[in-house]
Amino acid sequence: MKVSRYHHVVSDNHGSYLFNAYRRGLHEVDPEVVAALEMLGTGQQDWDKDLSPAILATLQSEGYVIPDDFDEHARLLQERESLRLSRHAISLTICPTIDCNFGCPYCFEGEDKPQERMTDETMAWVVRFWVPHRSRPAIKEVTGSG
Numbered sequence: 406m407k408v409s410r411y412h413h414v415v416s417d418n419h420g421s422y423l424f425n426a427y428r429r430g431l432h433e434v435d436p437e438v439v440a441a442l443e444m445l446g447t448g449q450q451d452w453d454k455d456l457s458p459a460i461l462a463t464l465q466s467e468g469y470v471i472p473d474d475f476d477e478h479a480r481l482l483q484e485r486e487s488l489r490l491s492r493h494a495i496s497l498t499i500c501p502t503i504d505c506n507f508g509c510p511y512c513f514e515g516e517d518k519p520q521e522r523m524t525d526e527t528m529a530w531v532v533r534f535w536v537p538h539r540s541r542p543a544i545k546e547v548t549g550s551g
């Protein structure tokens with residue numbers, strides 16, 4: 406077994422939490438679970454000796470711990486490509502502007518964001534594109550931004 410490359414541990418005064426960015430799982434866990442995952446991450450064989458079968462099963466079913474031969478990155482790319490090429494699934498992101506006044510340090514737009522706005526023509530095109538699809542169950546997600 407190995408630790409998912411997409412797992413994150415957040416600990417504070419209130420407890421410890423596992424988050425898996427691939428499976429989108431979030432679980433509050435006891436310190437021994439965090440310690441066990443650290444042991445597994447460093448290759449220790451007896452990493453799971455203090456964990457109950459139920460916790461082990463959850464770690465596996467939620468994707469925090471995966472088989473050695475499972476390539477999550479390849480699977481993620483495969484799923485993404487399958488979704489991208491699907492004629493039955495739409496993921497739509499609408500950005501009327503990227504002139505955001507927040508200052509998130511990780512922002513992909515950097516500090517000097519373009520002060521551009523979506524034109525009326527583009528907005529009209531988005532609406533014309535969206536209306537025929539809006540009630541289809543295959544629409545995976547719509548994200549508004551800006």
Ligand code: SF4
Nearest residue numbers: 505507508509512513
């Ligand atoms: S565009 Fe998004 S990430 Fe960037 S500063 Fe605004 S809210 Fe933050």
